[in-house]
Amino acid sequence: MVETGNRYMDNVSKLISWGHWFSFINILFALVIATRYLVAADWPPSLLGQGYMLVSWLGHFSFLGFAFYLLLIFPISFLVPNEKAMRLIAVFIATVGTTTLLLDTQSFTLFNFHLNPLVWNYLFGGEGPQATNLLFIAIPFIFLLQLTASGLIWRNLKTLHQKKLGPVIATSLFVAFLLTHTIHIWADASYYRPITMQKANFPLSYPMTAKTFLIRHGWMQQNEQEKSNRHTHPGREIKYPLRAIEVNQPQPKMxxxxxxxxxxxxxxxxxxxxxxxxxxxxxxxxxxxxxxxxxxxxxxxxxxxxxxxxxxxxxxxxxxxxxxxxxxxxxxxxxxxxxxxxxxxxxxxxxxxxxxxxxxxxxxxxxxxxxxxxxxxxxxxxxxxxxxxxxxxxxxxxxxxxxxxxxxxxxxxxxxxxxxxxxxxxxxxxxxxxxxxxxxxxxxxxxxxxxxxxxxxxxxxxxxxxxxxxxxxxxxxxxxxxxxxxxxxxxxxxxxxxxxxxxxxxxxxxxxxxxxxxxxxxxxxxxxxxxxxxxxxxxxxxxxxxxxxxPLKRDFILLGDEENYVVYQADRITEFTPKGNAYVLDRNYHELENAEPDIQVLMKVLNELRRFYPNN
The missing domain is CATH 3.40.720.10 (Alkaline Phosphatase, subunit A)
Incomplete structure (x- = not known):
């Protein structure tokens, strides 16, 4: 932040410096809210997997916070060089972003996938839990918190600049971001499920992979790695059966x-x-x-x-x-x-x-x-x-x-x-x-x-x-x-x-x-x-x-693969993707126009798919 004598450039420079610190504070807010993902997600069984979860939590939300700054606040700083107006705009943007993140954590807690139109309709269509509506009560408090943070940073901008903490913080967060992707490249290539099972834990998360590249250049042998790590490093812990089996006929003759x-x-x-x-x-x-x-x-x-x-x-x-x-x-x-x-x-x-x-x-x-x-x-x-x-x-x-x-x-x-x-x-x-x-x-x-x-x-x-x-x-x-x-x-x-x-x-x-x-x-x-x-x-x-x-009393039968849920009901088929998108078809597999998925059935399906995981 250097005074040039050019009022416009000086204001922009000051706003950019302020924006960096405001983004950092919002990264901290995001990290606190994102601890809900850590609670709701399946914790990996290995120490390496658990360590990666914390590193990716830090790296991913640091990246999201900086990306929002770079895409929104940074360009607006040049268009609106007025300090009060710019800070107010940034506070509104941060409030919307923080509220959206809070809603997404609620979606992930309930459904194990992130916010989408289907979940939105459920949360706010009258069928959703009361706790979701209570989240909106937090919006004024989030706005006041952002406004307070904005003012404190602006008043202490010179002090923050003199302490030269910015480069150290930025470097640390960037290293966490790099580790998130480089470790995932290794885990994906090595079939290390305690890490790869985490790829959908956070919103807008697309960890890098390079399996084909590594195999093509002879840096890994696919079959050997797969056999070794799939057996020695399984994914989520499963409890099957849930109870010891007791029988009246221990030695049948049939x-x-x-x-x-x-x-x-x-x-x-x-x-x-x-x-x-x-x-x-x-x-x-x-x-x-x-x-x-x-x-x-x-x-x-x-x-x-x-x-x-x-x-x-x-x-x-x-x-x-x-x-x-x-x-x-x-x-x-x-x-x-x-x-x-x-x-x-x-x-x-x-x-x-x-x-x-x-x-x-x-x-x-x-x-x-x-x-x-x-x-x-x-x-x-x-x-x-x-x-x-x-x-x-x-x-x-x-x-x-x-x-x-x-x-x-x-x-x-x-x-x-x-x-x-x-x-x-x-x-x-x-x-x-x-x-x-x-x-x-x-x-x-x-x-x-x-x-x-x-x-x-x-x-x-x-x-x-x-x-x-x-x-x-x-x-x-x-x-x-x-x-x-x-x-x-x-x-x-x-x-x-x-x-x-x-x-x-x-x-x-x-x-x-x-x-x-x-x-x-x-x-x-x-x-x-x-x-x-x-x-x-x-x-x-x-x-x-x-x-x-x-008695075959049931509301549906459940089909699918490792990721997709397919629900057969008497008059329809509903397909749910891992991201929460839903497609409703008739029993002849033709799309039903204007048909809405049955959210209550989805909740039953998700509960069924969690029953044999002891941490859920």
Whole structure:
């Protein structure tokens, strides 16, 4: 701050110097308010993660405070060189910014995501908590606080300048900002979840990543780092189950066979596409509106074995926490037979569902896929013959993949013609090729049905159906642009074609039922736990699902992936993104105009997704 004799420049210089200190004071205000994020967020389990949280808190809000100064107050200083007017404008800007930050902390405390139109409507639409309205009472106090700070800084500007504290403070805050991003670059490249799990804690936070750059230049090996840090440095601590499981039947005698077919749509369960399964379903319980927990294999399998929503997958996987169902089966002395032509090297099998099973098949996938399925069924038949002689109860898992590859053996005479290969040779148009692809898929489904017929025949020949629970379902569906949105395969949307799957359950001693209510993969675990082991522990302590043979009273079913929440209700689908945006669609996956998301349902969903975290 140097006197030049030019009144305009002297005023601007003084205002800029004042603006620096005013911004610093507001950084301190922001840091105090932002401690609410530290309280509401999930604290990382490691000391390094906790240290990073504090550094990023300091660095991020220092940056935000300086950015607001640079973008707003600094340019206005040149346009309004009058001291009183400029200070008043800055006080108004700071009051708005501080109030917005306070509201955002309220949003994060309630929902775990930041302020957006959806949250705003909830907080101030009459449904929000009374505490939110009380925040507005703070506005006059914030304004007076800013006004007081403005005056004190202006009166002591020369003293502050003489102490030369500015460069020291600015350097310290800048170092914290740099550390925030450089440490995150390392953590992202190293798959260090105690740090990367924090990326959405603060508003307007976009920590830097450089994983691709580091791999390209040979400075890191992706697979080695991922395997090492995901196991030794998991993310949030999870408590699963919430209580010890108590049972009335610790050693049931019933066998369990779970057949998981990848990419099997619900509408394939008919006498034309799957005659064997349709015939089997005629004397079994069929759930006609059943949904996977997600739209791809990993999370579809996870939700089946854990009975938990997909959002729990990262922390369950990182901690190598086994499913309570498998633990209970092991404690009951069950023999295990796990069969898949693709092996069990995938994380959904090796890290989670079967991480406590020693005799896991670590073989490489067999190609083509249909050969793998044929061999898996053959190995299962051989194994079952051995089990039939030793008398111990068994659990068997058979994973079939042919529908995903949409290929069948050359000698298999598929009835659905022409195939895509024929149409490509004929240079057919796009519409014909689509029909050809669907024919490929239907032929693959029919081939899979023949493998199921081998399974059912073997069970019947060994008289195993009399004491074996047989569950046939799929990890996810398969779309052929059914919604008209140019979506194919799976993992691209949450329409019925990608998420609705067959569920057939043969349970000796139970009268077969036809269920037309919405059911979910999350319901399989409580059904087995209550039906097999007669658990006395309430299902809410170990699952988010319901017993399929009990009262299915629910407001919605929950699908999604690690970040997105998808809520299926009777008349609508609502998709919530990690940032709190919501999209409301009908059950045919077409957007509903002027439809508002049900905030009360969102609150229930968020509570469900926090239940198994002990710090929430």
């Amino acid at each position: 066998n369990v066979l779970l057949v998981m077919i990848d990419a099997l749509r619900a509408d394939m369960l008919n006498p034309t596409n799957m005659p064997a399964l349709s015939q089997f379903a005629g004397s079994a319980s069929t759930f006609n509106h059943h949904f996977s927990g997600s739209n791809h294999a990993r999370l579809g399998i996870f939700t089946t074995f854990y009975g938990l929503p997909s959002q729990y997958w990262p922390d369950i996987s990182d901690a190598y926490t086994p499913p309570i169902l498998m633990t209970q089966l092991q404690q009951a002395g069950y023999q295990f037979g796990l069969f898949s032509g693709q092996g069990f090297l995938q994380p959904e099998h090796m890290q989670t569902s079967f991480n406590s099973i020693e005799q896991l098949n670590m073989a490489e996938p067999i190609s083509p896929v249909y050969d793998g399925d044929t061999q898996a069924v053959k190995q299962w038949q051989q194994w079952l013959n051995q089990q039939n002689n030793n008398g111990a109860p068994w659990f068997s898992y058979l994973y079939l993949n042919t529908p995903t590859g949409m290929e069948v053996p050359p000698e298999f005479d598929g009835p659905h013609q022409p195939t895509s290969t024929m149409l490509q040779a004929q240079q057919a148009g796009p519409e014909s090729l689509i029909k050809g692809l669907f024919n490929d898929y239907q032929n693959a489904v029919l081939f899979t049905d023949q493998q199921l017929n081998r399974v059912f025949t073997t069970l019947a020949q060994l008289s195993a159906l009399e004491n074996t629970i047989v569950i046939v379902t799929s990890a996810h569906g398969q779309e052929f642009d059914d919604t008209g949105n140019n979506n194919w395969g799976h993992q691209s949307n949450y329409a019925w074609a990608q998420t609705q799957v067959p569920l057939v359950i043969h349970w000796p001693g139970k009268t077969p039922i036809q269920v037309d209510k919405d059911t979910s993969h999350l319901d399989i675990v409580p059904t087995l736990m209550q039906g097999l082991f007669e658990t006395t522990t309430a299902s809410r302590y170990y699952t988010s699902g319901l017993n399929l043979f009990g």
